[in-house]
Amino acid sequence: MPLAVKPYVSEVTSFLQDLKARNPELEAQQKAGRARLWDRPQDAELREAFDSARVAQKPYVYGTD
Numbered sequence: 001m002p003l004a005v006k007p008y009v010s011e012v013t014s015f016l017q018d019l020k021a022r023n024p025e026l027e028a029q030q031k032a033g034r035a036r037l038w039d040r041p042q043d044a045e046l047r048e049a050f051d052s053a054r055v056a057q058k059p060y061v062y063g064t065d
Contacts, residue, residue: 020026
């Protein structure tokens, strides 16, 4: 009969698994925090204005014309 090999789990992984087991709503809180900071609706007109105001960089920045 072959021996069952237990897969390696790092301390960090076991800590995170334990944290999520003790606090099941943690992932929902993380997603809500991300939505507040990053998942915002974008203003297309403002993005277009930023893009049109961009100045192209010269191939050699230190060169003189």
